[in-house]
Amino acid sequence: MNGSNGETLTLSQVSIHLAGRELLRVNATIAPGEVLTVMGPSGSGKSSLLAYVAGFLDSEFSASGDVWLGGCNLLDRPAEQRGIGLLFQDPLLFPHLSVGGNLRFGLPRRVKDKRQQVTQALGQVGLAGFAERDPATLSGGQQARVALMRLLLSGPRAVLLDEPFSKLDTVLRQEMRSLVFGRLREAGLPALLVTHDHADADAAGGPVIELG
Numbered sequence: 652m653n654g655s656n657g658e659t660l661t662l663s664q665v666s667i668h669l670a671g672r673e674l675l676r677v678n679a680t681i682a683p684g685e686v687l688t689v690m691g692p693s694g695s696g697k698s699s700l701l702a703y704v705a706g707f708l709d710s711e712f713s714a715s716g717d718v719w720l721g722g723c724n725l726l727d728r729p730a731e732q733r734g735i736g737l738l739f740q741d742p743l744l745f746p747h748l749s750v751g752g753n754l755r756f757g758l759p760r761r762v763k764d765k766r767q768q769v770t771q772a773l774g775q776v777g778l779a780g781f782a783e784r785d786p787a788t789l790s791g792g793q794q795a796r797v798a799l800m801r802l803l804l805s806g807p808r809a810v811l812l813d814e815p816f817s818k819l820d821t822v823l824r825q826e827m828r829s830l831v832f833g834r835l836r837e838a839g840l841p842a843l844l845v846t847h848d849h850a851d852a853d854a855a856g857g858p859v860i861e862l863g
């Protein structure tokens with residue numbers, strides 16, 4: 652994917668209510684390759700905002716406002732048709748699949764040479780030769796890199812990141828920040844990052860919204 656082909660993610664008057672109270676209101680435009688960081692105290696609604704954009708906000712909440720990606724209003728589509736890639740604090744690799752199987756899982760059906768794509772992706776993050784490994788035998792940092800490549804191979808149109816570095820130690824955290832944000836920029840993907848860590852926001856380099 653090429654950065655110049657990326658799409659803009661727009662949150663227009665997004666408002667989320669819980670138990671009759673407005674949790675948050677957000678207006679934002681995220682350019683291709685840009686990361687918007689959302690910060691705020693626990694309970695201010697950061698994860699709920701991501702759930703609304705991704706399409707799995709719990710029915711306890713009521714929400715309004717539009718979410719545009721390119722020319723489409725994502726709210727018209729079910730979660731699985733929104734083209735949103737997710738990265739959480741846990742890599743959430745499938746334990747019953749090898750590392751290569753996890754990467755192949757992310758590849759769209761139309762991709763013909765899956766083996767080559769997987770080999771190439773692993774090589775790009777220093778994991779050449781890891782395709783047959785059981786994910787449980789990988790370090791936390793290695794698992795995080797597999798999760799990132801699975802996300803990118805799935806060809807998302809936009810990416811949501813929820814505390815993606817919080818379980819990594821300081822050195823790995825810095826490495827993963829530059830890897831993740833560098834890759835998103837290269838791919839021209841707009842991204843929403845939820846974090847408590849100002850260093851994440853600095854590394855992301857984009858605008859910051861403070862909730863609550």
Ligand SMILES: Nc1ncnc2c1ncn2[C@@H]1O[C@H](COP(=O)(O)OP(=O)(O)OP(=O)(O)O)[C@@H](O)[C@H]1O
Nearest residue numbers: 669674691692693694695696697698699700709711
């Ligand atoms: N499924 C749910 N049903 C009812 N209330 C919920 C549900 N999920 C979250 N909440 C409540 O909604 C509010 C916002 O939660 P949310 O997880 O979005 O906050 P957050 O800013 O991401 O918090 P944290 O930083 O602790 O992860 C909180 O008061 C939380 O208790």
